[in-house]
Amino acid sequence: MSKYVDNVKKVLDDNFDKFSDLADFIWEHPEVGLIEYDSSKKLMEFLKSEGFEIENPISGMETAFKASFGSGGPVIGFSVEYDALPGLSQKKGQATKEEVVSGGAGHGCGHNLLGVGALSAAVVLKDLIEEEKLDATVKVIGAPSEERDGAKTFIGRDGYFDDIDIMLTWHPESKNAIWNGGSLANIIVTYNFKGTSSHAAAAPHLGRSALDACELMNVGVNYLREHVVDSARIHYAYLDVGGNAPNVVQSHATLYYFIRASKIDDALNIYERINDIAKGAAQMAGVEVDINLKGALADYSPNLYLSGILYDSIKEFGTPKFDDDDFKLAKELYETLDDNTKKAAKDNMIYLYGDKVAKEEIEKALATELAPYDGNYGKMEVISSDVGELSHYVPTAQMFLAAAPVGTPLHTWQMCSSAGSEIGKKTLYSAIGSLATCGLKAIEEPEIIEKAREEFDQVIGKYEAPIPDDLKIRDPKVES
Numbered sequence: 001m002s003k004y005v006d007n008v009k010k011v012l013d014d015n016f017d018k019f020s021d022l023a024d025f026i027w028e029h030p031e032v033g034l035i036e037y038d039s040s041k042k043l044m045e046f047l048k049s050e051g052f053e054i055e056n057p058i059s060g061m062e063t064a065f066k067a068s069f070g071s072g073g074p075v076i077g078f079s080v081e082y083d084a085l086p087g088l089s090q091k092k093g094q095a096t097k098e099e100v101v102s103g104g105a106g107h108g109c110g111h112n113l114l115g116v117g118a119l120s121a122a123v124v125l126k127d128l129i130e131e132e133k134l135d136a137t138v139k140v141i142g143a144p145s146e147e148r149d150g151a152k153t154f155i156g157r158d159g160y161f162d163d164i165d166i167m168l169t170w171h172p173e174s175k176n177a178i179w180n181g182g183s184l185a186n187i188i189v190t191y192n193f194k195g196t197s198s199h200a201a202a203a204p205h206l207g208r209s210a211l212d213a214c215e216l217m218n219v220g221v222n223y224l225r226e227h228v229v230d231s232a233r234i235h236y237a238y239l240d241v242g243g244n245a246p247n248v249v250q251s252h253a254t255l256y257y258f259i260r261a262s263k264i265d266d267a268l269n270i271y272e273r274i275n276d277i278a279k280g281a282a283q284m285a286g287v288e289v290d291i292n293l294k295g296a297l298a299d300y301s302p303n304l305y306l307s308g309i310l311y312d313s314i315k316e317f318g319t320p321k322f323d324d325d326d327f328k329l330a331k332e333l334y335e336t337l338d339d340n341t342k343k344a345a346k347d348n349m350i351y352l353y354g355d356k357v358a359k360e361e362i363e364k365a366l367a368t369e370l371a372p373y374d375g376n377y378g379k380m381e382v383i384s385s386d387v388g389e390l391s392h393y394v395p396t397a398q399m400f401l402a403a404a405p406v407g408t409p410l411h412t413w414q415m416c417s418s419a420g421s422e423i424g425k426k427t428l429y430s431a432i433g434s435l436a437t438c439g440l441k442a443i444e445e446p447e448i449i450e451k452a453r454e455e456f457d458q459v460i461g462k463y464e465a466p467i468p469d470d471l472k473i474r475d476p477k478v479e480s
């Protein structure tokens with residue numbers, strides 16, 4: 001066992017019960033984006049009791065915070081998320097679908113583990129800094145509403161990442177691996193059209209239809225699809241169709257767009273072109289359009305060097321160690337996945353681990369091996385995450401650790417059940433240990449920060465937020 005692992009383990013073992021209770025509290029208080037009042041309060045109180053200085057609210061969000069401990073030296077950052085998902089209430093540790101609260105929210109993305117895992121790693125490092133009188137600083141960024149609002153974009157724009165040297169992150173998953181692929185940048189925007197109402201039979205010539213403008217806009221965007229980069233994904237939904245009376249010309253209608261691409265600059269370029277289409281559609285229909293940018297987030301750009309240090313740290317500390325009961329629950333949960341999901345899981349496992357290990361992992365239904373990482377970029381994950389934004393401000397590494405059966409998709413009742421179970425606890429332990437080991441290495445070996453920064457300067461350089469200075473995040477009290 002390396003000296004780092006040894007030191008981390010001692011502190012972690014002494015404190016794990018506290019961390020585990022905290023993860024239970026978050027799981028048992030599932031709160032959706034920007035209203036994570038109980039969760040954020042609990043986490044801040046805990047950090048305060050551990051001697052961290054807390055800044056809250058930040059970037060106009062009551063449930064966002066920044067916490068710091070120590071002074072000088074390298075600044076190690078941890079990113080903490082704690083939002084749940086609507087409609088995913090699910091009892092823990094069981095392989096049948098059963099809500100805790102009818103229609104309630106649930107931790108179907110495992111953010112109870114994510115948040116507490118990262119935060120606890122910061123606390124372990126804090127103890128080591130104190131004990132060994134190390135010259136270093138630990139910072140925790142509490143970022144709400146990862147699922148919906150991309151809060152890190154606002155936090156980054158407001159400068160809260162600027163004094164952090166490296167950022168260590170993780171996400172509960174169904175595999176143990178370094179995230180070396182990218183993700184999709186995403187621009188979130190609504191188009192509000194305003195026209196003139198009239199009787200659709202008696203006076204159609206006096207009406208100007210906002211709904212017509214929406215339809216024209218969507219047709220325009222559908223023609224645009226041929227002329228954008230391959231990675232682009234453009235989705236829309238109607239937030240307002242202008243009422244339900246066919247015989248009234250619709251004076252208001254609203255479209256909600258997600259505009260994604262594998263690079264933030266491409267997404268922004270497509271966004272500008274879609275704005276032109278919206279304006280053109282408004283002109284054709286003789287109505288007005290308001291374009292309301294709600295948020296935006298960059299693609300994930302992993303720091304390959306730092307990811308290597310994190311990879312070594314997982315190897316040294318160890319992936320989650322499950323027992324017979326965990327494997328039993330995992331097998332039962334795995335059997336609830338449909339055949340297409342299992343097939344996709346198999347392909348992904350083969351990509352990550354190779355044929356032989358993939359087969360063994362699938363048979364156990366719970367991944368225990370760490371997928372090899374060769375220091376290169378991997379396959380892009382076709383998702384968006386505001387960790388992407390973070391990775392454009394600070395050299396960032398992220399790991400996935402198995403907290404659910406092989407192939408379990410995120411945002412499912414199965415993930416919620418597993419993340420609250422004893423499986424999740426084993427994962428939590430390994431996550432805290434691996435992240436803290438990596439942080440300790442970066443404190444003790446100054447070249448780690450230097451090399452990570454060197455790569456960051458080459459790949460990212462200077463970054464500007466994809467949102468204007470005066471854009472505020474959604475106010476949860478006004479806009480649900």
Ligand SMILES: [Zn+2]
Pocket residue numbers: 109110111146171410
């Ligand atoms: Zn998540």
